[in-house]
Amino acid sequence: MDGTLILALVVAAALAFDFTNGFHDTGNAMAASIATGALKPRTAVLLSAALNMVGAFLSLAVAATIAKGIVDQDVVTLPLVVGALAGAIVWNVVTWYLGLPSSSSHALVGALVGATLAAVGTGGVVWGGLVLKVVLPALLAPVIAGTVAALSTALVYRITRRVPADARDRQLRWGQMASASMVSLAHGTNDAQKSMGIILLALVAGGAVPAGSGVPTWVVISCALAMAAGTALGGWRVIRTLGKGLTDIQVPQGMASDTSSASVILVSSAFGFPLSTTQVATGSILGSGVGRREKVRWSVAGRMGVAWLITLPAAAAFGALAVGLEHVVGGDAGIPAVLGVVSAVCAVIWWRSRRAAVDAHNVTADWEQDAPAAAPAAAHPVVVHDDVVPTAPTPVAV
Amino acid sequence: MFTTVLTVLGLSLVFGVGVPALAASAARVAAPELTTADGGTAPARPGAPVRLAGAVALVVTVVAVVGFAVWLVATGGTK
Numbered sequence: 001m002d003g004t005l006i007l008a009l010v011v012a013a014a015l016a017f018d019f020t021n022g023f024h025d026t027g028n029a030m031a032a033s034i035a036t037g038a039l040k041p042r043t044a045v046l047l048s049a050a051l052n053m054v055g056a057f058l059s060l061a062v063a064a065t066i067a068k069g070i071v072d073q074d075v076v077t078l079p080l081v082v083g084a085l086a087g088a089i090v091w092n093v094v095t096w097y098l099g100l101p102s103s104s105s106h107a108l109v110g111a112l113v114g115a116t117l118a119a120v121g122t123g124g125v126v127w128g129g130l131v132l133k134v135v136l137p138a139l140l141a142p143v144i145a146g147t148v149a150a151l152s153t154a155l156v157y158r159i160t161r162r163v164p165a166d167a168r169d170r171q172l173r174w175g176q177m178a179s180a181s182m183v184s185l186a187h188g189t190n191d192a193q194k195s196m197g198i199i200l201l202a203l204v205a206g207g208a209v210p211a212g213s214g215v216p217t218w219v220v221i222s223c224a225l226a227m228a229a230g231t232a233l234g235g236w237r238v239i240r241t242l243g244k245g246l247t248d249i250q251v252p253q254g255m256a257s258d259t260s261s262a263s264v265i266l267v268s269s270a271f272g273f274p275l276s277t278t279q280v281a282t283g284s285i286l287g288s289g290v291g292r293r294e295k296v297r298w299s300v301a302g303r304m305g306v307a308w309l310i311t312l313p314a315a316a317a318f319g320a321l322a323v324g325l326e327h328v329v330g331g332d333a334g335i336p337a338v339l340g341v342v343s344a345v346c347a348v349i350w351w352r353s354r355r356a357a358v359d360a361h362n363v364t365a366d367w368e369q370d371a372p373a374a375a376p377a378a379a380h381p382v383v384v385h386d387d388v389v390p391t392a393p394t395p396v397a398v
Numbered sequence: 399m400f401t402t403v404l405t406v407l408g409l410s411l412v413f414g415v416g417v418p419a420l421a422a423s424a425a426r427v428a429a430p431e432l433t434t435a436d437g438g439t440a441p442a443r444p445g446a447p448v449r450l451a452g453a454v455a456l457v458v459t460v461v462a463v464v465g466f467a468v469w470l471v472a473t474g475g476t477k
Contacts, residue, residue: 058468132399144407148414155415159422162432164439168425175421175460182464256418263414266467267406 006335007206010078011199013085013339015226018195020092021104022052022230025191027239028101028261028281029183032254035243036169038176041236048184049232055188056196056224058269069129070109071116073204073211079326080119081202082335086342087111087319095307097349099237102307103276107315108194109134114316118323137273138308141264142283149260149284153291156252169251176251179258184231186265187277192227193269196220237353249285253292257284279308413467420460428453 029051030044039047088104088111095102109130116124160168196215203209209216243249249257261277261284268275282304289296325341326334427449431439 136399136403140403144410145414148410151411152415152418156418156422159419159426163426163429164431164433167429167431171425171428172421175418175425178460178464179417182467185468252418252422255421259418260410260414263410263412263417263467264406266470267409267413270470271402271406273406 003206006078006332007202007208009335009339010081010085010202010206011222013082013089013342014195014199014202015222017085017089017092017104017108017198018192018223018226019230020089020096021108021191021195022049022227023233023235024092024096024102024104024230025187025277026231026233026235027243028277029180029187029258031239031243031281032249032257032285033176033180034239035249036173036176036251036254038173038251038254039180041239044180045232047181048187049228051181051184052188052192052231053224053228055185055190056192056227057220058185058189069133070112070126071201072124072126073201075116075120075124076201076205077119078202078205079334080115080323081198081205082338083115083118083323083326084108084112084319085198086322086338087114087315087317089342090318090345091311091315093346093349095311096235096237097353099240100307101278101282101304102311103138103278105191105194105276105278106134106138106308106311108198110312110315111319111322112198113312114319115323117316118320133273137268137275138279141268141273141275142279145260145264145280145283146287146290148263149257149287150291152256152260153253153288156256157292160252172251172255176255176258179255179262182262183258183265183277183281186262186269188224188227189269190265190275190277192223195223195226199223249288250292253285253288256291257281257288260284260287276308413463417460417463420456420463424453424456424460427456 026045026048029048030039033039034041034044088108091102091107091111092104113125113130156172160172196219199219200209200213200215203216203219204211204213261281264280264284265275265277282301286296286301322338322342325338329337431441434440
């Protein structure tokens, strides 16, 4: 198979991951705004899509980290990159179906590490960079975001304690819209870069650009567009879990949590840290609940925590499996075979998700019950779509 | 690394707490009436134009802070 065609398939797969990143992470920016009614659901996702695209052009520091700081560029091959993307896409789609706000960033990094381990062994991974640039920020960012959000929420309620609630919410709603927009912008500065970094890796591996090159402009533009398209699709499942499942969000909390998320993500982007915007947003929402001394559904948070813990190793396993499949098929057919399997998996999951769809009309329905310990968060609320007869428990699709 | 973490924490606190506080202050200044200790409401002081000017000043400050944050990323992160 022609090398250029193979490279084109790899770039297409990277853009597909960017697309899944878009709809998986829409809730990070807009869940709170949708839950409080500050923005209508469809308006929120379209606004988020536009700002994600703008943000993608603002910073390239994270792309550099992905391209050079996680794995040794010298060992990267096109099959390895495809394996990484395949693992990340599958994990993204599975967690999207379950309504779990897991980290797309860690899915990509985990799959990249797993694919590298399967392809060349431990020597191909830059363990120091993985720990310093990924693991440590992953542990610290939600805590920092939660702390900032808790302090911010408490201060906002303190300052406005004598303002009638309706007047307060009416005025702060504008602030919430602005802060949610900032999160979308921040998401674009951080997440679109990851696909750019992967594509750069592929271009270096394919010999299209020399090692050490910067990100080509066409890569920036295409990743920005793919991210925006995915965001515009609206990840309703995850939006619902973040907006209704953790705590009952009021407008001041939404503004405080979104501003906290935007601050942490923007500052970290400036330092080149590939943060999980999902973890930051979730930490902020939890912190806002604590700051308001509101009931927090820690059981839902606990399940998210479990998903976070297993994302890196699970995505690594998927990435390694994909590389293994390429070796089994062998030759130039390996990459198309893996992409075919990924496409089939995505199609099946999409088809299953249509059984009980969550969309702009029912995304803000009340969260009806806490989940049993073994069940995913998205399975708990029973939301009746017009043409679906639910059987309890019915997964709430997004 | 420790210095970087502290810098991230510090800047996050400045923006993450400062911006909502400014926005909340603007809402407080712009409010036409405030609740009283007995649960009722009373007109806020001073007059409406002064309150409006104060609220606008705070909003402008918020926008300036946010713009600085975006500029910080746009210039500091592009390599």
